[in-house]
Amino acid sequence: MFENLSKRFQKVLKDLKGEGHLTPRHIEAAMKEVRLALLEADVHFKVVKDFVARVQEKALGQDVMLSLSPGQQVVRIVHQELIEVLGGGQASVTFSKQPPSVFLMVGLQGSGKTTTSGKLARFLSQEGHHPLLVSLDVYRPAARQQLSIIAESLGLPIYEAPQEMNPLVLAREALELARNKGYDVLILDTAGRLHINDELMNELEQIKGLTHPVETLLVADSMTGQDAVKSASEFHEKVGLTGVILTKLDGDARGGAALSLRHVVGQPIKFAGIGEKLDALEPFYPDRLAGRILGMGDVLSLIEKAEQTIEEEKALEMAEKIRRNEFDLEDFRDQLRQIRKMGPLDQILGMLPGIGPLKGLNKLQIDEKELLHVEAIINSMTPYERCNHHVINGHRRKRIAMGSGRPVQEVNRLLKQYVDMKKMLKTMSGSFMGKALMKKMKGRSFPGMGGGFFG
Amino acid sequence: MADKTEKKSFFQRLKAAVQGTRDNLLGKIENIVLGKKEISPEMLDDLEAVLIGADIGVSIASEVIEKTRQKVDRKLLCDPDHLRESIRQELLAILLEAQKAAPQASVSGPAASPWVIMLVGVNGTGKTTTLGKLANRYMTDGKSVLICAADTFRAAAVEQLSVWARRAGADMVHQSSGGNPSAVIFDSLQAAVARKTDIVLVDTAGRLHTKSNLMQELEKMKRIAERQVRGAPHEVLLVLDATTGQNGLIQAKEFIKSAGVGGLIVTKLDGTAKGGVVFSIVREFRIPIRFVGIGEKIDDLIEFSPEAFVDGIFLSGRE
Numbered sequence: 001m002f003e004n005l006s007k008r009f010q011k012v013l014k015d016l017k018g019e020g021h022l023t024p025r026h027i028e029a030a031m032k033e034v035r036l037a038l039l040e041a042d043v044h045f046k047v048v049k050d051f052v053a054r055v056q057e058k059a060l061g062q063d064v065m066l067s068l069s070p071g072q073q074v075v076r077i078v079h080q081e082l083i084e085v086l087g088g089g090q091a092s093v094t095f096s097k098q099p100p101s102v103f104l105m106v107g108l109q110g111s112g113k114t115t116t117s118g119k120l121a122r123f124l125s126q127e128g129h130h131p132l133l134v135s136l137d138v139y140r141p142a143a144r145q146q147l148s149i150i151a152e153s154l155g156l157p158i159y160e161a162p163q164e165m166n167p168l169v170l171a172r173e174a175l176e177l178a179r180n181k182g183y184d185v186l187i188l189d190t191a192g193r194l195h196i197n198d199e200l201m202n203e204l205e206q207i208k209g210l211t212h213p214v215e216t217l218l219v220a221d222s223m224t225g226q227d228a229v230k231s232a233s234e235f236h237e238k239v240g241l242t243g244v245i246l247t248k249l250d251g252d253a254r255g256g257a258a259l260s261l262r263h264v265v266g267q268p269i270k271f272a273g274i275g276e277k278l279d280a281l282e283p284f285y286p287d288r289l290a291g292r293i294l295g296m297g298d299v300l301s302l303i304e305k306a307e308q309t310i311e312e313e314k315a316l317e318m319a320e321k322i323r324r325n326e327f328d329l330e331d332f333r334d335q336l337r338q339i340r341k342m343g344p345l346d347q348i349l350g351m352l353p354g355i356g357p358l359k360g361l362n363k364l365q366i367d368e369k370e371l372l373h374v375e376a377i378i379n380s381m382t383p384y385e386r387c388n389h390h391v392i393n394g395h396r397r398k399r400i401a402m403g404s405g406r407p408v409q410e411v412n413r414l415l416k417q418y419v420d421m422k423k424m425l426k427t428m429s430g431s432f433m434g435k436a437l438m439k440k441m442k443g444r445s446f447p448g449m450g451g452g453f454f455g
Numbered sequence: 456m457a458d459k460t461e462k463k464s465f466f467q468r469l470k471a472a473v474q475g476t477r478d479n480l481l482g483k484i485e486n487i488v489l490g491k492k493e494i495s496p497e498m499l500d501d502l503e504a505v506l507i508g509a510d511i512g513v514s515i516a517s518e519v520i521e522k523t524r525q526k527v528d529r530k531l532l533c534d535p536d537h538l539r540e541s542i543r544q545e546l547l548a549i550l551l552e553a554q555k556a557a558p559q560a561s562v563s564g565p566a567a568s569p570w571v572i573m574l575v576g577v578n579g580t581g582k583t584t585t586l587g588k589l590a591n592r593y594m595t596d597g598k599s600v601l602i603c604a605a606d607t608f609r610a611a612a613v614e615q616l617s618v619w620a621r622r623a624g625a626d627m628v629h630q631s632s633g634g635n636p637s638a639v640i641f642d643s644l645q646a647a648v649a650r651k652t653d654i655v656l657v658d659t660a661g662r663l664h665t666k667s668n669l670m671q672e673l674e675k676m677k678r679i680a681e682r683q684v685r686g687a688p689h690e691v692l693l694v695l696d697a698t699t700g701q702n703g704l705i706q707a708k709e710f711i712k713s714a715g716v717g718g719l720i721v722t723k724l725d726g727t728a729k730g731g732v733v734f735s736i737v738r739e740f741r742i743p744i745r746f747v748g749i750g751e752k753i754d755d756l757i758e759f760s761p762e763a764f765v766d767g768i769f770l771s772g773r774e
Contacts, residue, residue, distance in 0.1 A: 036513060042700030045507045109723065109751075110579025110696060139751070141618030146611035149632075153610075194726045221579065225510035225700025227728035248578060251663040253702035276578070276608070 022070055027059050030074035034294070041256030041293045044229040047263045055081050068303060076303050079290055086258060086286035091243065091268030093124075096214040099184040100132070102175070104211065106204060106239060107219035108231055109192030112247035114143060116219050116273055117189040118150035119281035120245075123271075124185055125156060132183035134159040134174035136167035136207065137191035147189055154278060157183070167191070171207050188213070195234030208239050217270065218244045220261055228257040233264040241265050246284065247273035256293050327422055329386040333378040336371055376404040377414050389415060494527050494535050502542065510700055511546075511731035515738070519545045543765055546734065550744070550761035553737035569601070569647040571655045571680055571687035575673060575714045576694035577706055578661030581722040583612060585694050585748055586658045587619025588756035594623050598653040603643035604629035605636040605676065606660040616658055622753055626652070636660065636672065637679045644683035657688065664709035673714045691716045692745060697723045697730035707736045722748035725755070 031052050038048045055078050064073045095101040103120065105113045114135070121131040133151050135158075137143035144162065151158035159174040171188060178186040188211065193200035208216065218232060218241050235241060244261050249272045258269055269284040291300050321327050378386065380403030385392050392400070392415060401408040499520050506516035523541050526532040532541055572589070574582045583606070590600045602620045604627060606612040613629045620627040628643040640657060647655045659676070662669035680687040693716040695703055710716045719737070721730045724747050733744060744759040 039507060039513050040701055042510075042702070045504050108698065108726070110581055112579055140615070142611040142614035145614050146609070149610035194723075196727060221696075221698070223577070223696075223700060223702045223706075224698050225703075225728065225732065226508050227510070227698045227726070230727045231698070248663065250665070251577065251702065252665050252705060253700070257700065 021064060022059050022062050022073060024060065026070040027056055027074055030071050031056055031078075034075070034078050037295050038256060038259070038293065041254035041295060042223075042225045042228075042260075043256035043293065044226050044260040044263070047229070047260050050263070051081070051085065051259070072299060072303055075294070075296060075299050079294060079300055079303075082259070082290035082293060083286045085262055086290055087262065087268045087284070088286060090283045090285065091270050092283070093215050093243070093270060095185070099182075100175070100178040100186045101184060101215070102211045102213040103185060103187045104208060104213035104216045104239070105187065105189050105219055105245075106216060106235055106241075107192060108194065108221075109140075111192065111219045111221045112273055113192060113219045114146050114150065114189050115276070115278075116245055116247060116271075116281065117147065117187050118154060118156075118278050119273065120271070121151070121156050121185075121187050122154050122278055123281050125154075129185050130183050131185040131187055132157050132159060132174065132178045132181075133187050133189065134170060135189045136170050137189060138165050138167055138170075139191045143191065150278065167203060168206055168210060171211050175211055186211075195231040195238075201234070201238045204239050213242075215242045216240060217242065218261070218265065220244055220246055220257065222246050222249045222255045222257060222272075223251060223253040224257040226260075228260045229264050232261050236265050236267075241267050243267050243270040245269070245271045245273065245281075246289075249289075250274045250280070254293050254295055255289050258289055259293060325422070329378050329381060329389055329418060330383070332418055332421070333375055333386075336375055336378075373404070373406055373410065374414055377401075377406055377411055380404040389418060492535070494533065494538060498535065498538065499524055499527075502538065506542070506731070509729035509731035510703075511729075512701055512704075512735050515549070515734050547761055547765045549734050549738050550764065553741050554743045554761055556741040569644070569652045569655045569684060569687075570689050571644070571657065571684055572690045572692065573657040573659060573677070573680070573688040573714070574692055574694050574720070575659050575710055575716065576661060577663050577696075580661065580694045580696040580699075581748060582606075582661060582694045583615050583619065583658055584751070585720055585722060585746075585756060586616065586656050587623060588748065588753055589746070590620065590625040590656055591623035591753045592756060593654050593656075594625055599650070600625040600654045600656060601643060601647045601650070601652040602627040603640055603655055603657040605639045605643075606658050607632055607634040607636050607639065608660040612658070612660065619753075625656075626650075637676050640676050640679050641683060644680060644687065648684065655687075664706050664713075670709065670713040673710075677714065690718060690745075692718045692720050694720045694722060695730070695733070695736075696728075697721050698726065698728040699730075699732055701732060701735075703732035704735045704739065707740055707742075711740055711742070716742065718743050718745040720744075720746045720748065720756075721759070725749045 034055075035048055035052050038051065039045060043051070058081065059074055059077045062073070062077065064070050068076065093103070105117050105120075107113050114137070117133060117135075121133050124131045133147060133156060135144040135147040137147075144160070148158055148160060159170075159177050161170060161173060164170050164173070167190070174186060174188070177183075188207065190204065190207065191200070193204070195201065216239050218235055220228065220232065224231075232241075232244075244258075244265060244267065246255070246258055246261075246269050249255065262269065269286075271281050272284045272289075274280045274282060294300065321331055377400060380400045381392070381396075385396065385400075397408055397411050397415075401411050404411075502523075503516050503520040506519060507513060511519075519542055522545055523532065523538065526541060532538070574586055574589075576582050586602065590602055593600050600623070602616060602625050604613045604616045606616070607630060610632070613632060617627055617629070626646075628639065628646050630639050630642070636659065643655055643657070646652075657676075657680075659673065660669075662673075664670065677688060677691070691710075691714050693707060693710050693714075695706070699706070707716065707719070719733060719742060721733060721744060724730060736742070737744065744761075744764070746756050747759050747764070749755045749757060
């Protein structure tokens with residue numbers, strides 16, 4: 001199902017050609033696919049609607065980066081916006097001035113509160129804190145035992161009173177113990193509860209009123225669907241959340257619930273659970289999840305690589321040179337370097353929407369070594385030779401071959417390829433050297449052409 | 456057949472359990488169609504959003520709406536009040552087809568003794584609780600039940616299960632925590648054969664379907680079971696949390712592949728989540744839904760009925 005989505009999206013990106021800035025047509029076509037991707041990722045439909053509207057407004061009229069197609073540019077904007085909505089950088093937990101800092105863990109049944117309480121205690125103790133654990137789950141059979149076993153395996157203290165069946169009493173006693181024994185953090189693990197269970201939600205309010213937690217953290221399953229909005233907003237309304245911990249991210253859920261959660265709770269996602277072991281808790285990285293929610297990893301990594309390696313200025317300069325037919329061997333080498341920086345060529349080609357399906361290219365084997373050899377040959381030329389290839393006579397060729405450690409035939413072949421390429425660029429620039437095409441020269445067609453030469 | 460009063464009470468309990476769902480969806484649908492004379496395209500768009508909001512997924516939601524749209528175009532459907540019924544029928548058809556296509560496994564058949572049922576699923580869906588409820592259900596039916604505590608991984612899983620075993624009055628076989636789950640199955644089935652137990656219920660550790668080593672462990676557990684009792688496990692049921700979104704489809708796919716899942720149990724339907732992802736699952740894999748969990752009490756597990764499931768969503772609250 002996801003492959004289909006990806007394929008269809010590539011088609012849309014391919015069909016969006018032209019112009020230097022984003023037009024409503026580009027944006028609408030791309031956003032239709034984005035909307036679908038977000039829904040498939042379990043982002044709540046209303047959140048999708050809001051999000052799409054906002055990005056659409058933002059994208060309109062933006063310049064298209066030289067190395068990207070308009071469709072890719074839209075995806076780039078969406079991706080950046082996703083990162084921002086998910087919280088930009090990382091968020092950490094806060095501590096109260098007067099210890100102990102109380103952390104209240106809340107959530108639905110089975111979201112992973114008990115395991116996460118243990119993980120959080122371990123995380124904090126590694127940071128130099130002295131956390132005390134207590135389970136207020138007097139309902140689920142053996143829930144308190146579960147936390148005891150976890151605490152024991154971590155070698156961390158836990159307050160236990162097996163006979164006590166009142167969560168409020170347990171909370172108060174644990175708080176007293178923390179104060180008296182100098183624990184600076186108290187982690188309250190609570191029973192899983194439905195957000196529509198008034199009785200249990202009231203209990204939570206009472207616990208909160210009694211313990212004044214500095215952090216009230218919603219523990220939420222990353223596999224949650226559309227219901228995330230409803231349950232999170234109820235929890236938020238009743239107990240005022242300060243953050244979210246997203247669990248089970250080591251699965252393959254796209255995790256769109258995170259976007260819904262951010263939307264309704266407005267508080268940062270602070271941690272991510274990434275495994276069953278007790279050390280499998282890490283700070284939440286919005287950029288990683290943004291890519292996952294969008295589910296367009298191939299397009300995204302291409303955008304990223306293009307951003308990193310192709311400096312716009314250089315690209316512009318190059319385009320100008322091609323237009324004036326001043327494309328010399330030094331430029332040729334620069335291009336090769338750009339290509340090499342972007343990673344293994346066949347990988348790059350595979351990532352390019354539109355190039356993948358091109359006939360013949362799939363089978364193309366590009367030898368990275370060959371690129372190295374070509375560069376070595378050009379490096380062995382004098383700057384003068386690089387700008388004026390026609391002065392390279394037999395004598396010079398021999399010297400270049402010696403210098404680069406390649407046979408003379410290879411030098412000959414390279415020069416011929418360079419001349420052919422220059423000729424081709426000239427014809428192309430003569431016929432339809434629009435701005436858009438030049439963009440392609442820089443970003444995408446080049447590796448393909450190169451392949452033709454070296455293959 | 457259960458007697459009439461019991462059946463009614465089950466139905467009422469299901470209705471009560473999905474009350475939130477129904478009021479919600481129904482409210483939305485009535486808001487959409489109320490007082491309107493004609494079916495407008497916006498109405499259908501809004502309805503599609505309602506279905507997507509129920510986790511039914513974009514593809515089935517748009518398909519159902521598209522079919523309805525065609526009916527409207529061909530003038531087979533004109534009255535906004537009939538929209539709901541049309542959608543209800545489409546959804547029901549998906550469930551009914553899967554319930555029919557799949558052979559119903561049966562405990563009461565002349566099959567092997569003991570009849571072995573294994574529960575599998577990702578972490579936190581409610582396997583242990585569901586197993587306790589199932590044990591109670593079969594005990595109430597007069598069957599002898601042996602619980603096999605094969606979740607040797609999660610802290611206090613055995614203790615949790617033993618509380619349920621006590622509540623249901625069922626026997627339980629377990630080992631110390633951290634043991635080998637296949638060994639627990641071996642012991643359980645030997646004990647069950649010796650004691651001539653009717654039903655063995657196997658609780659397994661929750662595992663994400665992406666962990667290939669843990670999925671292989673399930674395969675091994677199945678092999679051990681088969682070696683002990685012919686045809687075992689006779690039923691492997693996937694326990695699916697109703698709050699799960701589209702990932703449920705992938706979960707089902709992987710658990711079917713590794714564990715040979717032949718049916719579903721949908722839990723936590725007493726919340727506001729609708730469990731709509733089951734429509735994709737049953738259609739794609741043709742496996743029936745066997746039970747639904749509607750609360751934390753021991754008898755809050757009821758047999759699945761497609762009509763009740765869809766009706767529970769669409770019935771008006773006036774009845």
